[in-house]
Amino acid sequence: MLRINNIEVVYNDVILVIKGLSLHVQGGQIVALLGSNGAGKSTTLKAVSGLLRPDNGEITDGDITFMGERIDRKDAADIVKSGLFQVMEGRRVFKDLTVEENLIAGGFTRKSSCHGANLERVYHYFPRLKERRRQISGYMSGGEQQMLAIGRALMANPKMVLMDEPSLGLSPLLVKEIFHIIRMLNEEEKTTILLVEQNANMALSACHYGYIMENGRVVLDGPGKQLKENDDVREFYLGMAGHKSFREVKHYRRRKRWLS
Amino acid sequence: MNLFLQLLITGIVIGSIYALLALGFTLIYKATDVVNFAQGELLLVGAYICLHTTVSYNVPFLASFALTLVFTFLMGFFIEKIFLRRMIGEPVISIIMLTIGLSSVMRALVIIVWGTDTRTFPEVFSQVPVVVFGLSISRVYLYSIFAVAIFLGLFSLFFKKSKIGVAMRAVACDQQAALSMGIDVKRIFALSWAIAAVVSAVGGIFLGNINGINTSLSHFGLKVFPVVILGGLDSIVGAIVGGLLIGILENLAGGYLDPLVGGGAKELFPFVIMVLVLMIKPYGLFGTVKVEKV
Numbered sequence: 001m002l003r004i005n006n007i008e009v010v011y012n013d014v015i016l017v018i019k020g021l022s023l024h025v026q027g028g029q030i031v032a033l034l035g036s037n038g039a040g041k042s043t044t045l046k047a048v049s050g051l052l053r054p055d056n057g058e059i060t061d062g063d064i065t066f067m068g069e070r071i072d073r074k075d076a077a078d079i080v081k082s083g084l085f086q087v088m089e090g091r092r093v094f095k096d097l098t099v100e101e102n103l104i105a106g107g108f109t110r111k112s113s114c115h116g117a118n119l120e121r122v123y124h125y126f127p128r129l130k131e132r133r134r135q136i137s138g139y140m141s142g143g144e145q146q147m148l149a150i151g152r153a154l155m156a157n158p159k160m161v162l163m164d165e166p167s168l169g170l171s172p173l174l175v176k177e178i179f180h181i182i183r184m185l186n187e188e189e190k191t192t193i194l195l196v197e198q199n200a201n202m203a204l205s206a207c208h209y210g211y212i213m214e215n216g217r218v219v220l221d222g223p224g225k226q227l228k229e230n231d232d233v234r235e236f237y238l239g240m241a242g243h244k245s246f247r248e249v250k251h252y253r254r255r256k257r258w259l260s
Numbered sequence: 261m262n263l264f265l266q267l268l269i270t271g272i273v274i275g276s277i278y279a280l281l282a283l284g285f286t287l288i289y290k291a292t293d294v295v296n297f298a299q300g301e302l303l304l305v306g307a308y309i310c311l312h313t314t315v316s317y318n319v320p321f322l323a324s325f326a327l328t329l330v331f332t333f334l335m336g337f338f339i340e341k342i343f344l345r346r347m348i349g350e351p352v353i354s355i356i357m358l359t360i361g362l363s364s365v366m367r368a369l370v371i372i373v374w375g376t377d378t379r380t381f382p383e384v385f386s387q388v389p390v391v392v393f394g395l396s397i398s399r400v401y402l403y404s405i406f407a408v409a410i411f412l413g414l415f416s417l418f419f420k421k422s423k424i425g426v427a428m429r430a431v432a433c434d435q436q437a438a439l440s441m442g443i444d445v446k447r448i449f450a451l452s453w454a455i456a457a458v459v460s461a462v463g464g465i466f467l468g469n470i471n472g473i474n475t476s477l478s479h480f481g482l483k484v485f486p487v488v489i490l491g492g493l494d495s496i497v498g499a500i501v502g503g504l505l506i507g508i509l510e511n512l513a514g515g516y517l518d519p520l521v522g523g524g525a526k527e528l529f530p531f532v533i534m535v536l537v538l539m540i541k542p543y544g545l546f547g548t549v550k551v552e553k554v
Contacts (some may be wrong), residue, residue, distance in 0.1 A: 022345035080442030094430045105430040109442035205503050
């Protein structure tokens, strides 16, 4: 469905952030993109959704196709219209607007006549938003704001959703709830999801396929279960190395392979 | 008491026109981060166009009013498209210089086309004042208050209920998030200018009906600054409340202080308020307090 082919992204004409990254998302799947801070996960998502320009970024090489069509030169608005929607990092709800107005803004690319049905659908998944439909969204809790951010995506009837760290700053219980919702969207709405996460454990359990990024390129990929079993992933991302003495330099050597 | 009420009503009329101007200013500032020094000239052009169509082509007032709105809408739209669009991402000072330049150009164009004489509208509103509770109020004042109230009502409805209006507020709130939703931010920018030009023109037309029109009408653009500073730069409610307050206060100051100090208090007072507000409450009555973390 989405194919990123060997792209390079440069910020401010000099800083090379993504160095030849390729990945492929199959329709109907949840695909996770993991990596440490600064690996280039968010940049990858922005490259796909056409949001690099406000950050002074540019795709200098490679191409991105969505449903067989090249989108790397398209405007953000056209990309949303073609069925690809990004839920941005940090929720980014419109703080001065009420919940319902936020949702209507989310459905901007759809005709006003579809808003009623779409609102009902969002309220079906998030009953809590229905209770607070008239509330100013800036006053809501982090979890509710995240629900609103996902609800906004639903308003656009997307075929595929890019999610940038939906678990950011939420309590463990809420993280569980959000992931439950993500799985539900995937199963019931048949929405394809590309998920960027720091919470490797949750993401790998939820996804069908995963990619791991370091320093602007993919270093490892495979089905979610398989990645979860991988020794390196267990050690560096899941913190399950067992007891180890600092003398064991073997760890160090293996780690180096990841960082080069 | 009678003097007070008379001053109060004049203040409300002038204040409501300030409110319209400030609404336009705030709209542009909120959506596009541009400080518009040409707001008064938008008002000037609007007033002259309405005058021109009524006087030279004998169009009935209401029709020429509507025509003016359409024309100023397009004018605002294209000013953004042609001049401001290129300035996105440029330093603030360059953008301010551009709007100052625009204001000079527009004023000069008005002088070239219509000259500098004061001209008056043909009698649109009957001169016979209305008497309410023993207080005679000129009809044009009443219509003006009425029209401004209708416009403000329409706009608040537009911002609350329509998809485009909600999108405009969304852009003002968080541009990049709005962009990620497929909202065409550039079109929203152009639309903000268009609406700002329209509300200014409405203000200009009524001012023209009250006092007559000449190029000094554009000085009203400067009064926008005390208004928006008092109301809070980025608040639409603030623009309206601030407009009314400044209008009323300056008229009261004019009525009561002018005899004591020998004139000029009316012109001075709004700016005294501005300086005081900046000293005591720099974000105004309704503005967002920005806290910068270092």
